[in-house]
Amino acid sequence: xxxxxxxxxxxxxxxxxxxxxxxxxxxxxxxxxxxxxxxxxxxxxxxxxxxxxxxxxxxxxxxxxxxxxxxxxxxxxxxxxxxxxxxxxxxxxxxxxxxxxxxxxxxxxxxxxxxxxxxxxxxxxxxxxxxxxxxxxxxxxxxxxxxxxxxxxxxxxxxxxxxxxxxxxxxxxxxxxxxxxxxxxxxxxxxxxxxxxxxxxxxxxxxxxxxxxxxxxxxxxxxxxxxxxxxxxxxxxxxxx
Amino acid sequence: xxxxxxxxxxxxxxxxxxxxxxxxxxxxxxxxxxxxxxxxxxxxxxxxxxxxxxxxxxxxxxxxxxxxxxxxxxxxxxxxxxxxxxxxxxxxxxxxxxxxxxxxxxxxxxxxxxxxxxxxxxxxxxxxxxxxxxxxxxxxxxxxxxxxxxxxxxxxxxxxxxxxxxxxxxxxxxxxxxxxxxxxxxxxxxxxxxxxxxxxxxxxxxxxxxxxxxxxxxxxxxxxxxxxxxxxxxxxxxxxxxxxxxxxxxxxxxxxxxxxxxxxxxxxxxxxxxxxxxxxxxxxxxxxxxxxxxxxxxxxxxxxxxxxxxxxxxxxxxxx
Numbered sequence: 001x002x003x004x005x006x007x008x009x010x011x012x013x014x015x016x017x018x019x020x021x022x023x024x025x026x027x028x029x030x031x032x033x034x035x036x037x038x039x040x041x042x043x044x045x046x047x048x049x050x051x052x053x054x055x056x057x058x059x060x061x062x063x064x065x066x067x068x069x070x071x072x073x074x075x076x077x078x079x080x081x082x083x084x085x086x087x088x089x090x091x092x093x094x095x096x097x098x099x100x101x102x103x104x105x106x107x108x109x110x111x112x113x114x115x116x117x118x119x120x121x122x123x124x125x126x127x128x129x130x131x132x133x134x135x136x137x138x139x140x141x142x143x144x145x146x147x148x149x150x151x152x153x154x155x156x157x158x159x160x161x162x163x164x165x166x167x168x169x170x171x172x173x174x175x176x177x178x179x180x181x182x183x184x185x186x187x188x189x190x191x192x193x194x195x196x197x198x199x200x201x202x203x204x205x206x207x208x209x210x211x212x213x214x215x216x217x218x219x220x221x222x223x224x225x226x227x228x229x230x231x232x233x234x235x236x237x238x239x240x241x
Numbered sequence: 242x243x244x245x246x247x248x249x250x251x252x253x254x255x256x257x258x259x260x261x262x263x264x265x266x267x268x269x270x271x272x273x274x275x276x277x278x279x280x281x282x283x284x285x286x287x288x289x290x291x292x293x294x295x296x297x298x299x300x301x302x303x304x305x306x307x308x309x310x311x312x313x314x315x316x317x318x319x320x321x322x323x324x325x326x327x328x329x330x331x332x333x334x335x336x337x338x339x340x341x342x343x344x345x346x347x348x349x350x351x352x353x354x355x356x357x358x359x360x361x362x363x364x365x366x367x368x369x370x371x372x373x374x375x376x377x378x379x380x381x382x383x384x385x386x387x388x389x390x391x392x393x394x395x396x397x398x399x400x401x402x403x404x405x406x407x408x409x410x411x412x413x414x415x416x417x418x419x420x421x422x423x424x425x426x427x428x429x430x431x432x433x434x435x436x437x438x439x440x441x442x443x444x445x446x447x448x449x450x451x452x453x454x455x456x457x458x459x460x461x462x463x464x465x466x467x468x469x470x471x472x473x474x475x476x477x478x479x480x481x482x483x484x485x486x487x488x489x490x491x492x493x494x495x496x497x498x499x500x501x502x503x504x505x506x507x508x509x510x511x512x513x514x515x516x517x518x519x520x521x522x523x524x525x526x527x528x529x530x531x532x533x534x535x536x537x538x539x540x541x542x543x544x545x546x547x548x549x550x551x552x553x554x555x556x557x558x559x560x561x
Contacts, residue, residue: 055453076457077452078453078454081454086454089449089450095443095446095450096446098442098446102442105439106450106451107454109451109456110454110455154450154454155454
């Protein structure tokens, strides 16, 4: 990665919390356009909160979030999404009682051009053939892995310039975990910038260009993924062995 | 046994999935309703007028409850806003009836925005509590203010003229309410299939997912709430001129519950279901009148049974 690449997302000393509980204690990070960046850390370290803060689901109490150079710190979640920063939350949020196709259409709700919606639907079906096959079935009757594909596909319908993926492999069988990661890599190679939160640190560091390690609400380490992968303390804390 | 019977019922409902069958059914129902007063006589006409009023009210509440998933327990308040607006403006200020109609719509919209804006930011449970309070505030205000005529209300509300035609017999009002009900159905159908209708569908299913995909959930919910309020207010306007007199007790919590019952009983979000629910809520107590005091008991048991065996309402079609 050249150092000239543009910064798409920048967090500057961000603090946030739930009521009196402080979850983020001054987080600073940057994501370059086209990169895949991963956030690692133990449960409760603040990974999910970081993503929610970026997408506006959790209010920032201090610091600033900038997306494509614009300050989005105080902007409501739906407005942030409209600007092309799309969050695929943990737990997939597949809409029960609606078909796979209707679930995908939700993603393109703000896309006014029908031709563009059609094109994106075709692209999503190319990426996830299983969704095309089951497009008229109830989205909530899909398997866990398929639901995850649906959640990602829905986000792609929106045409994101930055995709926040929160634990896409959670609760999936090992084979599907690798499949999900393959898809993330494919998206990244196709040009989507991705900020990935992932429990499977080994896999995440294999895919990502850059990594941040969170510990109780602050960043304790950062670096090129290749460097982190062999770092002793990381290996001990997150990779086992 | 119960299973097969309910399947048979589902099959009847499923018959109406095909559009042309639905149009024929719709035409037949309208034709029957057009002829009803002639063959049924004045008493039944008054009852049917009341049923049509409830169709309008239930379809209005259905926009909030059925389409957007907002539990409104004080819907009668908007009904009251419409009725009192026309009562006060025509009686006290001598305004022409047709001029009061847009004012009543505006008043309901303003009331909806005032109540909805702060509460729709919160979780839906709070909306139920706030609307419950709002309903009672409106009723108590009507009872205690001079301009609303206190507990005795407003009487002698003049019936409207339309191009030299004085709408003043029960038969004429029957047709006015039939027209209102048809307009309410058409507007409901159009709303359901609009872009706004899609947004409501998503918000109802998963607010967070909708918000994450760029839908302004607060504004979308406010739109549903305000549109529902306008339906209620228009129904109130015609209710007031039909009876010629209104009092606070017409707009009680019980009234709100009855309208909500029509929506839930028939099947939330489904237009034929809501219409059916409105007719049941009005006609069932009339048909059971011979039973005297037991009729409410029987009605209640019937409601319980419906909720037990058809929890999604009578008009619940598999799939959608």
